[in-house]
Amino acid sequence: MRLIIRDHKAEAAQYISDYIVDRIKTFAPTPQKPFVLGLPTGSSPEGIYKRLVQRYRAGDISFKNVVTFNMDEYVGLPRDHPESYHSFMYKHFFSHVDVDPANINILNGNAPDLEAECIAYEEKIKHVGGIELFLGGIGPDGHIAFNEPGSSLTSRTRVKTLAYDTLQANSRYFSNDLSLVPRMALTVGVQTVLDAREVVVIITGAHKALALRKCIEDGVNHMWTLSSLQQHAHAMIVVDEDATLELQVKTVKYFKSIEQVATSEGFGQGLPSAASTRRKRDSVLQELNSPKSASPTGGKGFLFPPVVEAPRAVSPELVPDSMHQRLPPTPGLEGLEAKELKLDSMHERVDSPTEV
Numbered sequence: 001m002r003l004i005i006r007d008h009k010a011e012a013a014q015y016i017s018d019y020i021v022d023r024i025k026t027f028a029p030t031p032q033k034p035f036v037l038g039l040p041t042g043s044s045p046e047g048i049y050k051r052l053v054q055r056y057r058a059g060d061i062s063f064k065n066v067v068t069f070n071m072d073e074y075v076g077l078p079r080d081h082p083e084s085y086h087s088f089m090y091k092h093f094f095s096h097v098d099v100d101p102a103n104i105n106i107l108n109g110n111a112p113d114l115e116a117e118c119i120a121y122e123e124k125i126k127h128v129g130g131i132e133l134f135l136g137g138i139g140p141d142g143h144i145a146f147n148e149p150g151s152s153l154t155s156r157t158r159v160k161t162l163a164y165d166t167l168q169a170n171s172r173y174f175s176n177d178l179s180l181v182p183r184m185a186l187t188v189g190v191q192t193v194l195d196a197r198e199v200v201v202i203i204t205g206a207h208k209a210l211a212l213r214k215c216i217e218d219g220v221n222h223m224w225t226l227s228s229l230q231q232h233a234h235a236m237i238v239v240d241e242d243a244t245l246e247l248q249v250k251t252v253k254y255f256k257s258i259e260q261v262a263t264s265e266g267f268g269q270g271l272p273s274a275a276s277t278r279r280k281r282d283s284v285l286q287e288l289n290s291p292k293s294a295s296p297t298g299g300k301g302f303l304f305p306p307v308v309e310a311p312r313a314v315s316p317e318l319v320p321d322s323m324h325q326r327l328p329p330t331p332g333l334e335g336l337e338a339k340e341l342k343l344d345s346m347h348e349r350v351d352s353p354t355e356v
């Protein structure tokens with residue numbers, strides 16, 4: 001995990017918006033191979049959207065070939081309500097850039113069948129080859145999207161009842177009247193976020209300092225769902241100084257030193273090159289479209305590994321004899337068996353998306 005610390009909230013937002021622009025440009029998306037971007041709402045990402053719009057207006061970036069998936073939406077709030085996440089996204093971002101409306105995906109909290117809506121959302125994400133970069137924010141209780149404390153860390157898009165803390169935090173958008181805050185939401189699951197090839201989270205303010213500590217210094221715990229990012233290969237949290245108030249001094253120094261050393265040694269902290277990213281994506285799409293890929297879940301786990309990956313398999317000569325006995329090789333089927341097991345278990349989770 002990378003932790004990027006900036007003095008102020010605005011600089012954290014600037015860092016992330018520049019990072020996203022770089023990632024999209026490096027990826028060089030096309031209509032056939034769009035860049036798939038997961039997006040959050042909330043006050044924290046507002047500065048990011050503002051700068052993305054500025055970069056677009058300056059002619060630095062186009063969102064024409066970007067497909068977006070929003071993290072969550074309230075249940076029962078009319079789409080055109082000023083506090084719906086639909087309204088938020090158009091107000092702060094979509095209305096100001098050249099994103100194709102057909103490429104915008106936001107959960108419909110008024111769908112006649114909410115479960116079906118959630119299943120369809122997961123399927124749609126898979127259909128486009130998975131999310132390349134999921135941008136997120138957190139609540140003061142460490143929730144990511146609306147994955148409240150106690151959410152399964154393997155959860156997928158589903159209906160969620162909101163925690164009292166969240167209702168209180170979000171009541172500021174509803175005239176501070178708790179009774180006006182929707183009690184339920186549709187949200188992508190923790191696993192949906194973890195499936196993205198890269199996750200970037202913004203955390204600012206002293207009121208989120210405890211959550212940052214729990215998520216970075218303590219173990220993976222479903223009571224602080226952001227802590228699940230510890231198990232992601234490409235996670236980056238960008239914070240302001242206020243958010244670090246509960247961290248140990250040595251933690252802050254360590255992460256700052258990582259960035260300093262990387263910069264002074266002349267290598268960035270970005271992901272592998274666009275060409276290799278495209279190659280990986282091609283093979284994923286090929287696998288998804290292959291008639292052999294019978295499961296709608298495609299190749300679960302394909303978005304985890306780094307694009308340029310060192311071979312992990314131990315060559316047969318190096319495997320100790322005792323291991324050979326426990327794991328008899330099946331000629332020609334080694335990789336396949338493991339993959340099929342993964343597909344099945346994923347399928348079970350998708351089939352039961354409701355967690356209320």
Ligand SMILES: N[C@@H]1[C@@H](O)[C@H](O)[C@@H](COP(=O)(O)O)O[C@@H]1O
Nearest residue numbers: 040042043044137138139145146
């Ligand atoms: N569901 C959203 C989250 O996705 C968001 O991260 C959080 C934080 O919002 P803010 O940035 O305003 O603190 O708000 C809501 O709970």
